[in-house]
Amino acid sequence: MTALTVFRLAAYVRSHRVFQSLLLALALLAVLHSSRAPRGEEAGVLADAAVLIVPVLAWSARSLLDTEPDRQRELSAVTVGGRGRELVAGLVAALVTCGALAAVGLAAALLLGTSARPSPGVLATGVAMHGLAALTGTALGALTSRAVVRSPALSIMGLVLGFLLMLLISASPAYWLTVPLVVWMRAANDGDLVARFPELAAVSLAWCVLALTLYAWRRLRH
Amino acid sequence: MRLSKVSFRYRRRDPFVIQGADAELAPGDIVELTGVNGAGKSTLLRLLAGLTRPTKGTIGGRPAVVGFAPDRFPTGQPFTVAAYLRHVSRMRGGARWEPWAERLHMEHLLATPLGELSKGGGHKVGLAQALMADPGLLIMDEPFAGLDAATRAVLPDLATEVAGRGGIVVVSDHQGGLRALPALRHWTVADGGLDEPSSPAPPPVPVPDELVTVTVQVPAGELPRFLARMRGEGYPAREIEESAR
Numbered sequence: 001m002t003a004l005t006v007f008r009l010a011a012y013v014r015s016h017r018v019f020q021s022l023l024l025a026l027a028l029l030a031v032l033h034s035s036r037a038p039r040g041e042e043a044g045v046l047a048d049a050a051v052l053i054v055p056v057l058a059w060s061a062r063s064l065l066d067t068e069p070d071r072q073r074e075l076s077a078v079t080v081g082g083r084g085r086e087l088v089a090g091l092v093a094a095l096v097t098c099g100a101l102a103a104v105g106l107a108a109a110l111l112l113g114t115s116a117r118p119s120p121g122v123l124a125t126g127v128a129m130h131g132l133a134a135l136t137g138t139a140l141g142a143l144t145s146r147a148v149v150r151s152p153a154l155s156i157m158g159l160v161l162g163f164l165l166m167l168l169i170s171a172s173p174a175y176w177l178t179v180p181l182v183v184w185m186r187a188a189n190d191g192d193l194v195a196r197f198p199e200l201a202a203v204s205l206a207w208c209v210l211a212l213t214l215y216a217w218r219r220l221r222h
Numbered sequence: 223m224r225l226s227k228v229s230f231r232y233r234r235r236d237p238f239v240i241q242g243a244d245a246e247l248a249p250g251d252i253v254e255l256t257g258v259n260g261a262g263k264s265t266l267l268r269l270l271a272g273l274t275r276p277t278k279g280t281i282g283g284r285p286a287v288v289g290f291a292p293d294r295f296p297t298g299q300p301f302t303v304a305a306y307l308r309h310v311s312r313m314r315g316g317a318r319w320e321p322w323a324e325r326l327h328m329e330h331l332l333a334t335p336l337g338e339l340s341k342g343g344g345h346k347v348g349l350a351q352a353l354m355a356d357p358g359l360l361i362m363d364e365p366f367a368g369l370d371a372a373t374r375a376v377l378p379d380l381a382t383e384v385a386g387r388g389g390i391v392v393v394s395d396h397q398g399g400l401r402a403l404p405a406l407r408h409w410t411v412a413d414g415g416l417d418e419p420s421s422p423a424p425p426p427v428p429v430p431d432e433l434v435t436v437t438v439q440v441p442a443g444e445l446p447r448f449l450a451r452m453r454g455e456g457y458p459a460r461e462i463e464e465s466a467r
Contacts, residue, residue: 003312010309014300069296074273075351078290079313082272222232222274 004080004089009096012064018097021060025101028056033112042118046126047188049109050102050133051181055163057101057137058144061094062159065145073147087219091212094141098134106130121194128197129184132204136179139211140166148218179204223247223270223359223390225416228279230269238277239265243416245409249358249388252381254400257411263394264293266411267361270392285358285390293363293394295348297336303347304332307354314355322350325380327373341368353380360384360391366399378403402458 012018032052037045068076068090077086106127110118118126140162142148149155169175171182180200187193187200228243239262247253257263268274269281271290299306307319323329328346331339339347345368352360360381366374378400381391393400400406410417440448445461452459 003309007309007313011300016300069298071292071294071296072299074268074271075290075292075296075348076313077273078271078288079310079351079355081286081288 001080001085001089001092004076004086005093005096007076008064008068008090008093011067012093012097015067017063017067018060021056021063021097021101022104024059025053025056025104028052029105029108029112033108036115037113039115041189042114042116043122043125043188043191043193044185045109045113046106046118046122047129047184047193049105049113050126050129051185053102053105053130054133054137054140054166054179054181055159057098057134058140058159058163060097060101061138061141062145062155063141064094064097065090065142065147070146083220084216087216091138091142091215095134095138098137098141099131102130102134102137105133125194125197128201132179132201132208135208136166136204139208139215142215143211148215176203177207179207223281223283223285225270226280226282228269228276228281230265230274230277238414240269240276240411240416241414243279245416245418247390247392249390250385251407252385252391252400252403252405253393253407253409254398255392255394255409255411256396261411262414263411264363266416267363267392267394270359271361287355287357287359289352289355289357289360291345291348291352291360291362291365293367294341295339295344297339297344297347299336302333302335303328303339303343306336306347307332307350310351311354317354317356319350319354322353325376326350327370327376342370342373345369346373349377353384356387356389357384358389360389362391362393362395364394364396366395366397374399398460401453401460 029049032049033045073086073090076089077083080086080089109126117123140159144155144159144162146152146155149158166178166181169178170180175183180203183196183200184193187196224247225243225245228240229238230240231238243266255263255266265274267290269276270284271288272281272284273290301309307323311317311319323332326346326349328343328350331343331346334343336344336347345365349362349365352362362377362381365377369377381393381400382403384391408419410419438448449459449461
């Protein structure tokens with residue numbers, strides 16, 4: 001299964017699709033960190049960076065999963081001994097890609113966005129938020145990949161609307177229905193991000209697990 | 223391996239593509255699957271390979287290692303032939319692919335990007351990736367289409383080798399490329415049903431010391447009947463292609 005993950009990452013890099021996501025991420029980071037935030041707003045910078053990179057991560061996960069022709073996906077499933085393993089290998093490859101891009105985002109936030117070193121608690125929360133962003137991007141990208149949504153137009157609309165819906169719902173009292181992105185940012189600005197993080201992380205993880213389960217069900221139901 | 227009352231449809235309310243298929247496959251079996259276009263041959267092959275689950279019924283006892291050679295190999299991938307086969311070899315736990323490149327006459331293609339392969343070239347890559355791990359179940363979808371004569375001639379031997387090791391070989395084939403094999407089983411798919419005619423294969427011909435090839439000229443209209451009669455008597459008769467006449 002690791003060999004299949006490597007194969008999918010190699011195809012993603014060799015097809016040069018990875019550069020689309022990388023350029024998009026770099027453009028976003030350049031705009032986001034064009035001026036440093038004042039001292040004391042480190043938590044806000046890290047939360048904003050983790051939230052705003054989610055659509056880019058979803059795009060890259062979708063792009064990685066769609067690199068492989070449908071027929072190759074079938075050959076890979078036969079080769080590694082089952083569709084379940086093929087599915088997991090694809091998701092791991094997408095998560096690795098999202099993790100790498102999220103790490104670039106985190107590094108940019110720390111080096112270019114903040115005026116002071118964040119406290120260890122805020123730094124750890126920032127790292128965890130970027131990890132959750134990678135997982136959220138993987139789940140959203142997987143749900144809008146070609147194996148689930150055949151039409152490219154519907155797929156890209158699903159990705160953008162999915163992210164907007166995530167923002168809208170998380171700005172409402174029913175924020176626990178989705179990854180509470182807006183609550184991450186609000187909590188960071190109110191200074192209680194570290195205190196509220198366990199609750200917010202649990203809600204985020206639950207949504208990601210649900211979304212990935214839905215993806216697996218859609219892929220394996222026949 | 224056993225298929226019990228296997229039915230399949232793509233969506234609820236769609237008609238069944240395969241309906242109530244019952245069959246048993248024993249180690250060493252070589253099966254030729256025929257049927258008109260759209261009859262459901264590829265669907266049946268996907269079911270056998272485990273790529274699709276039956277809507278009803280079960281498929282049990284599938285060998286652990288399956289090789290699947292598709293009718294159209296997906297060439298739209300950013301690898302050369304050798305790089306692709308190396309990746310598949312790693313997925314297969316380090317299976318050796320080099321001997322297959324030699325046997326399938328594709329050594330000159332190894333440095334070619336997949337996207338630049340001809341249909342036959344892509345087909346060979348599909349065969350090599352299916353064969354490299356010594357599959358216990360080898361499924362080939364139209365393997366003779368687009369292949370050069372030298373490689374076509376090798377395929378019956380490859381099928382016999384896999385079967386000789388105790389593997390099961392299922393081949394969808396319109397061209398009768400395996401008809402010369404003595405113990406060939408025939409399956410036909412028609413109207414969703416899977417059928418195995420009771421006396422399908424010609425009786426095995428005792429192999430004489432020396433085989434000779436004869437040419438017989440037959441009026442075109444009588445050809446199918448003539449070929450059927452010859453095969454009925456155990457001779458591996460076949461029509462020579464138009465271009466070779």
